[in-house]
Amino acid sequence: MKKFTNLLFKEIRELINKQLIFSLLFTMIIFYFIGQVTRTEAKRAETARRIGVLDLDKSAISRGLLDNLRLVRFQIEEFETIDKEEALRQAREKNLTFLLVIPSGLNEGVEKLETKEIETYSFLRSFSIGQARYSDIFKIILETANNYLSNEMLKKKLPEISPENLKKPLKSRDFVIVRDKKAEASASAIVGFMYAQSIFVPIVLFMILIYSSQMVISAIALEKQNKTLETLLTVPISRSAIVAAKMLAAGLVGLLSAFIYMAGFSWYMKGFTGDLAETAGGITKIIKELGLTMTTSGNLILLISLFLAIMCALAMATILGVLAEDYRSAQSLLLPLMLLVMIPYFLSIFTDFKSLSLPVRILIYAIPFSHPFMTTQNILFHNYRAIVFGILYMLIVFIILVILAARIFSTDRVLTMKLRWRRREVVL
Amino acid sequence: MGVVLEVEGLKKFYGQFEALKGISFEVKEGEIFGLIGPNGAGKTTTLRIIATLLTMSEGKVKLLGYDLKENPEKFRENISYLPEEAGAYRNLTGLDYLRFMARFYNFSPEKTADFVERAIAIAGLGNRLKDKVGTYSKGMVRKLLLARALMTKPVLAILDEPTSGLDVINSLEVREIIKSYARQGLSVLLSSHNMLEVEYLSDRVALIDQGKILAVGTPQELKQRYDAPNLEVVFRRIVQ
Incomplete structure (x- = not known):
């Protein structure tokens, strides 16, 4: 055991080098910086709701419309002119983003049930997300204003009827059923929330698998490149302990790197989504009612599934590492493994595995890394058979791969196996 | 002197190619035994x-009576191997590398310190041992590796081309280190295509070519047997 820890610490020390620390720090800083900028832009779009208004009607209806806009936190800057071009010039001078032009005769139009055109001018000064958000918010406000005007029209013409009832004679109450649990909510809201909440799972999984595999494949390739493998193989430590130490060290450092990257990535994503807890509102309560929250045992199952997938990837990378001649060739040998991780990763993001045709599904299930991508959903929907199958399958694949890796390390192949494209070399 | 290593009828096949065609020799306690032959001889x-x-294809190899096939771990405990093209971990300092390697043989801090002290004396690299291996010259790396191979006082030190790639001064130093250690009772099995080097170092030599041992004896015996001034001429006469 002491020999194993000696080797394990050396492996970890070799993997955590200046280049790794620098690249991790650099990525985190970049993610944090982009996230902060995006967030600031988004906040600015939400708070700075200054718009210019040219009211050519000056009627009760137009005043009502402006009051309605003020109610939803728009800061109105009115221009005392009747010339549209002059209003545009002033808006540009004051660095406003929008100008709303209320036409004359709006009040009269409402009285006569005529459609009138409200003009909006957007000053596009950049292609930032904040600019786009501002525009979206403004559109929603216009819809609200339109709603207000139509209600006003209806109240005048049909005072005895509620405008809302007239416009929407059918109203819906949406319920979502998950297994035997029911809650009042729209399915799209639940799906959207669950998607936003669990979007990190496949990304974390993808990154951990790729990082760990890259670590182990590089560690073995570097032993070959630096001509240290032969010496290591002749010291009194079992070959299986060498394999295990390399896999464990790579797994631990890979895990650490992935978590650091994910912390940076979550800062970055917050810039787009905002803090989920702030925006979730009452939906978290509904999610709980539907039993769509992960319990401790659920998290434990996910962890087991993830751990087995990492182990499979490490065992596979160990075998590929033996084939590598040097560090550079190790990077190309990582490609098939990356492909096997990327297929289920992208499928998990863009589609439901169950909706795929049977041959494609069999192919996907045969990839051991597909199972942890499905685990979260399977836990939430209580598909225990699929979970057990996935865990057992990964365990079997891992055992086969690790036996294969240990056998390669115990034979001449660890020194003689080299993969050069279209050429196999034997060293004498 | 007792026999430390016995090799009998050793064969090795790479597919159809027979790299070793039944090699036999033995290494005695405190002896430097040299294998000499051209490149690709085996x-x-x-x-x-x-x-x-x-792994061997056929034959028997025994170290202190332990069979290689049955007890490879006993071999690893008692031998020390210096490959021809060896390196050390570039991110470790020379001292850390020696400590790391010493811990595989004995984990007690006292014993590890003993091994490292011995290695420091053998390597003769002084304060440079505190620097990372990545900054060493080829000669320094070779001395470090030789120190690593000898620090545990193995029963048998296996040195493949120990002065490979070294300049004259470094080669002389390495040869002296090997000689002085053998005087302390350490058995050495070394190989080289530099026949003059092997003649200088070895108590006995085996001339090997195309996977076969052509002759075994002390350098003096072989020179007398083939009426040659040195081992190079002995080898040429045997091959011809």
Whole structure:
């Protein structure tokens, strides 16, 4: 055991080098910086709701419309002119983003049930997300204003009827059923929330698998490149302990790197989504009612599934590492493994595995890394058979791969196996 | 002097190719035994098999009576192998590398310190041992590796081309280190294509070519037997 820890610490020390620390720090800083900028832009779009208004009607209806806009936190800057071009010039001078032009005769139009055109001018000064958000918010406000005007029209013409009832004679109450649990909510809201909440799972999984595999494949390739493998193989430590130490060290450092990257990535994503807890509102309560929250045992199952997938990837990378001649060739040998991780990763993001045709599904299930991508959903929907199958399958694949890796390390192949494209070399 | 290593009818096949065609020799206690021959003769393959890196196809190899096939771990405990093209971990300092390697043989801090002290004396690298291996010259790395191989006082040190790639001064130093250690009772099995080097270092030598041992004896015996001034001429006469 002491020999194993000696080797394990050396492996970890070799993997955590200046280049790794620098690249991790650099990525985190970049993610944090982009996230902060995006967030600031988004906040600015939400708070700075200054718009210019040219009211050519000056009627009760137009005043009502402006009051309605003020109610939803728009800061109105009115221009005392009747010339549209002059209003545009002033808006540009004051660095406003929008100008709303209320036409004359709006009040009269409402009285006569005529459609009138409200003009909006957007000053596009950049292609930032904040600019786009501002525009979206403004559109929603216009819809609200339109709603207000139509209600006003209806109240005048049909005072005895509620405008809302007239416009929407059918109203819906949406319920979502998950297994035997029911809650009042729209399915799209639940799906959207669950998607936003669990979007990190496949990304974390993808990154951990790729990082760990890259670590182990590089560690073995570097032993070959630096001509240290032969010496290591002749010291009194079992070959299986060498394999295990390399896999464990790579797994631990890979895990650490992935978590650091994910912390940076979550800062970055917050810039787009905002803090989920702030925006979730009452939906978290509904999610709980539907039993769509992960319990401790659920998290434990996910962890087991993830751990087995990492182990499979490490065992596979160990075998590929033996084939590598040097560090550079190790990077190309990582490609098939990356492909096997990327297929289920992208499928998990863009589609439901169950909706795929049977041959494609069999192919996907045969990839051991597909199972942890499905685990979260399977836990939430209580598909225990699929979970057990996935865990057992990964365990079997891992055992086969690790036996294969240990056998390669115990034979001449660890020194003689080299993969050069279209050429196999034997060293004498 | 007791026999430390016995090699009998050692064969190695790579597919159809027979790299070793039944090699037999033995190494005695405190003896420096040299394998000499041209490139591709089978020297490295022989050493790699004894060092447990390669498996043998046929034959018997015994160290202190332990059979290689049955007890490879006993071999690893009692041998020390210096490959021809070896390196050390570039991110470790020379001292850390020695400590790391010493811990595989004995984990007690006192014993590890003893091993490292011995290695420091052998390597003769002084304060440079505190620097990372990545900053060392080829000669310094070779001395470090030789120190690593000898620090545990193994029963058998297997040295493949110990002065490979070194300049004259470094080669002389390395040869002196090997000689002085053998005087302390350490057995050495070394290989080289530099026949004059082997003649200087070895108590006995085996001339090997195309996977076969052509002659075994002390350098003096072989020179007398073939009426040659040195081993190079002995080898040429045997091959012709």
